[in-house]
Amino acid sequence: MIDIDCLVAFRSGNRILDGVSLTVAEGTVTTLVGPSGGGKSTLLRCLNGLETFTAGSVTIVGHRFTAGPHSPRDLERVRRDVGMVFQQFNLFPHLSVIDNVTVAPRVVLGKPAVDARRKGLELLERVGLGRFAAARPATLSGGQQQRVAIARALAMEPRVMLFDEPTSALDPAMSAEVLDVVGELARGGQTMVIVTHDHGFARRAATQVVELIAGQVCRVGTAAEVLDESDKK
């Protein structure tokens, strides 16, 4: 599903990614762990073209990105199939919760409003927020907002979901609400790449754990293999 080959990326003259290679199989959950500044966000953002890179290649949902700028058409095609959830939620504040969820299917896929809404309400039910459909994002708690963001990404029926520290801005109770939803998705066979500092969650949900340090893959393996080693230190 995802094949990262020897990825190198520079930012302001610093080598942020230093030859990262990684494979993600369909239906699995990969968690990226590692110290702050290790390049996890940069790697994730290279996967849906929010960042470009200097050398190497990324093959994702059947499309191959190479070094340098990507064409807008390629980007749009890949992004339809790759959902992303941000640390700061980034909901659209001027739209109601249901409109946040339906705007992309309507605009990008040209889905009729009625269908998009039915599907959107279904997704909101699934993340436990059916009764907040008409609310504005600003009126929701952080955990609720992040669950709306997940529903928003799912509305495009992506083949891969990317999460960049989805619970770092949340307190433990709200984190649990969000991780429940993510765990549910994992059980449903959704392919996911998740950046997280939450080792407990990684142990429960991850098929594969990747530790990224200073732009290099330091360890790859099951949660037990990677995390036991790194927790020892």
Added chain:
Amino acid sequence: MKPWRWSAPRGARGLASRALVAAVAWLVIALPGPGAELEAVIKRGELVWAADQEGGGPHVFLDPSDPTKLVGFEVELAALLAEELGVRARFQQGQWDRLPLLLDRSADCVINGIETTPERQRDWHCSRPYYAYSLQLVARRDAGPESVEALAAAGPGGRWRVGVLTGSAAENFLRERPGFEVDPIGYDGTVDCLEQLKGGVLDAAVMDDCIAQFNDDRFPGLRGAGRPFAGGTYTILTARETPRLSEAIDAALGRMIADGRLKTLYDRWDLSGRQQMFFLRHAAEIPAAAPQGLVELVSGTLPLLLSSAAMTILLACASFPLAILAGLAVAIGRLHGPLWLRPVLAGYVEILRGTPLLLQLYALFFLLPKVGLAMPALGAAIVGLALNYSAYESEIYRAGLKAVPWAQFEAALALGMTKWQSLRHVVVPQAVRIVMPPVTSDFIALFKDTSVCSAITVVELTKRYSVLALSTGRIAELAVITAVLYMAMSWPLSLLSRWFEQRLENRDKRPGC
């Protein structure tokens, strides 16, 4: 979202210029100036006479062969008059329809084709007549009305559009004939008016016969349509407070008429000296009008002021949406458009912000017809206002677009939207909300800027006020009524904008269910 602060409102500029005006006004008031009695004039050795060189020939105009020199039959008349009083003549420039106001401070008398009217008799001292005029209809050789009687029926293009000098007898003549199918359009100068007639913006013009004849050689494409009609006399205005000066001027005119000096002057200017003397020796006094009561004043002027207020509203409401659309397009183009387009748009903004609105309106109205792009005054006014404000709005929108966090754009892109879809559905709607307050305040500013359009013959509220104030002499009372009308228009706008702001804020915070 971080709050976005807009730059200092443009009212600050207005404040500075107002302070300057106040300072100049103070200087003028503090210094002993003209507007003095006969003794002071003689002591000073100077008779200050006011006129408008823009009004044109044959009265007072710049010598085409030496543009530093003022010429015209009234320049010579003023010199003769000063000589009679034993002093020199000094010219004072003023806008024609406002010349009498200069009698307060800046001038001893006004000599500039001022027609004797009952209202002027009431408010100022009018000398004995020094010239007798008729009105003349002028049209293009190939089109237009055949005579003034033809104005009673609509022309081929609907109501006749007829140019006149603002505040002149010609304008009053047309306005006082409700049976005429005519839209009188006021100009500040004869040449502008005739240029527009030539360019096809006007169907005809009405002016004093001497002006029409004087300009005949300069506009070979135009013709006198029918015989001269109506008419009256020119008078020299002095302030009511200077009776001895007024008397001296009357006496001097009498001597100049009696001993033939005035006839010689008119003959030299080809103004039919003999015919003039025939009228001037026997010209009858026009009785002064009775002062109007406040109720009469209001009932007489309010309908006119209200209809002009409607024009102000039309100008603002037609031009501002255009300005917003253009401004938004320019802002988006500058931030997200192709690289080659960005400096072009930056130039567009700088040119429109860096030149006065008045100049832009002039260019649209007076210069475009010269390249065959005649636009009616109303169209030019709306386009001019829209262009000018689009530059300001684009800067506001640019700041608004930048104030929307980049993460919003990325979130939209990550969902598969194109750049334009992201702008259209995510970024622009948020930017529009952010800039609502400064945009509304600009709308109020534009409301007031519509008054500049009077320079290109559009009669809106301020213009109507100035015409009415001068013709009735009730400057203060009408100023209050006009100010109230402006407030009545802009105050609801302020309320509306505040309501808008609150509604947007509340909507984003509204609880669910």
